[in-house]
Amino acid sequence: MTSDTPRPPPRRRLFGAWGRRELNGLLWQVLVVGIAVAVVAFLWSNTVTNLSARRITTGFAFLGREAGMPIADSLLAYSPRDTYFWAFVVGVANTLRVAVIGIVLATILGTVIGISRLSANWLLSRLAAVYVETLRDVPLLLQLLFWYVLMQALPAARAAWRPVEGVFLSNRGLILPAIPVGSPQLWVLGTAALGCAAFYVVRRWLVAQQMRDGKPRPAWPFAVALVIALPALVSVLLGVSWTIEWPELRGFNFVGGLTLAPEYFALLIALVTYTSAFIAEIVRSGIQSVPRGQWDAANALGLRRSFMLRQIILPQALRVIVPPMTSQYLNLTKNSSLAVAIGYQDVVSVANTTLNQTGQAIEAIALIMAVFLTISLGISLFMNWYNARIALVER
């Protein structure tokens, strides 16, 4: 485009280099931040006035006082004489206990159901679909109450069901045979963990070697040596006993074994079944997202089925699966706070009792938020790390 008329000189800006757009932006920001600050200040001043009127001192000093609340079911040693701080720690441990085991079980169950939905067997895939649809469309809290009612309707300890020898199911919960773990057993388990880590390093080295000269090297002898033989050796040398403790009915209750309280068991079942329905859908869509050509190509190369799944299909499916899986794990952890409805004492439940006893509402809610934000951040960081590891490496 050409034109003979000279261009008009640029308009002078009102505020030096600042145009209208920038000025507008600044005004908006000042306005929004101003409103936010005003609202927070208003709430804060009200809160301070109200607290002083009720003679509640703010601050976390109450954490050192005696809690006096009973916690029936806990991993850590606890008595009502302990401090509020320790009660919170016990609550966090209870939350983690249900969340970690729930995540592991929900992942396994969800994967099995997701794969079942793709099965060539019509009956199996239909059943899996019905499972997913039913559990997804009913509120978790309702399911939780339902399981808890079923738990309470179980027979008393004397008439407990025994599906397998040594396993009892009664209104006292699920009682399983257990191996008592003390410090000698922990040494052996620690060695096994070290062995796993060592095997991981060795395997990376083997793969690197294969990358260099193309010769496959079997990894399983190292696995047997490091993960099984080494801990077994330590166990024999230290003379650690691995006797199974069988639960027994004495009087009105069980002695020995591992007891899963009805509250814990109901919460675990509800969380696992509910979340597994969502995980199943994620796994299914992840596997379906792998193009058919990849299966065909792998078949054409004559790869064994297990190798094909492990090396061709799964790595591609995982890229689709992992990000939504992260949010399911976060959901499961947050949903574990529904425990308060059936009296399992997780961190929210402990905070709620604390709040009722001391009136320290702000501190209690702040603690809940801190705990959940930390857990969420932890899961997110781990899953982001894992996601980055499996992500597509582009040229």
Place this chain on the structure above:
Amino acid sequence: MTAITDIPDAPRAARRPQMGNPIVRWLRTNLFSSIPNGILTVVLLAVLAKGIFSFVQWGIANAVWLTPANDSSACRAVRGLGACWAIIPEKYRFILFGTYPFDEQWRPALSVLLFIALFYLSTRRALWRRELVYLWIGALALISALMWGGVLGLSFVSQDRWGGLPVTLILATFGLAFGFPLGILVALGRRSKLPAIRSLSVLYVELIRGVPLVSLLFMASVMFPLFMPSGFNIDKLLRAQIAIILFAGAYLAEVIRGGLQAVPRGQYEAADALGLSYWRKNRLIILPQAIRHVIPPLVNTFIAFFKDTSLVLIIGIFDLLTTAKTAIIDPAWQQFSVEVYLFVAAIYFAFCFAMSRYSRSLEAHTAAR
């Protein structure tokens, strides 16, 4: 033309000859394609048959369907063997409408029907126009008038007597009606170039999404009075409603942000080139495209959210789940909670299943385009 028809039908000839009864053929391909598959089918059939048999025995054959008013002796006679469905006719008015005055319960019933009609009309593609917004405003106003009364000769019913299904629907619908615009604003804020607005939006979304809804509801029920000037207090239901709106806003904002990211850059540039202001650009060009992109995940968020309203049970608000739980406190009927929970689960399921079916048809529709 002839060349094509002349090509021998190689793939079909390679297939196994298709003979015999079509049912047998279907069974062979879908249930008994291999020996392990056949074994699996037989095992599944056995388990399924046993499950269905015991459910029929409990839920139909041995069940008690009706008893004289407030008399559960017939039910207690079959306890453990058969279901006591008689508890549903006995308690359904309380489960559905809570403590709403008995003679006025046609009002919440009508409200529920209005809600369902509103949802149905909103799913019609042909009605996705500006008038739909006015329809929503009108319907919600009408529902408020019905529930509260005090106008048109209806007696006034204070909201602490509301309960049951209408409360669940009110919490979910008002939560969405207010959470959705909030979500749009926050999503725009999060994509804004202005640092203060962006960080405020990020802070809001991450704080709300980082904590469980239960703790937000606790905050609404316990801390709200602390936040307000003394003497000023608002109703518990409204407080829970505010918590739910804030919660929905954060989750919807994330979904809408996904849609905003899917709008091509060229659309923004074209809108700028037309000299549209920020708000007109978003209202006329960006948001219609962004929201269209994310309708299926939006519906999924609505489902999640509808189910999550049941959490108000924990702070003692009488929604559908709380009325169900309260109905079985009655000592005469205490042992028949499973039946009541199944009844309520069926109601929740009906709503959520309808929504998820709708979401799937939308997805199919988008994929077909």
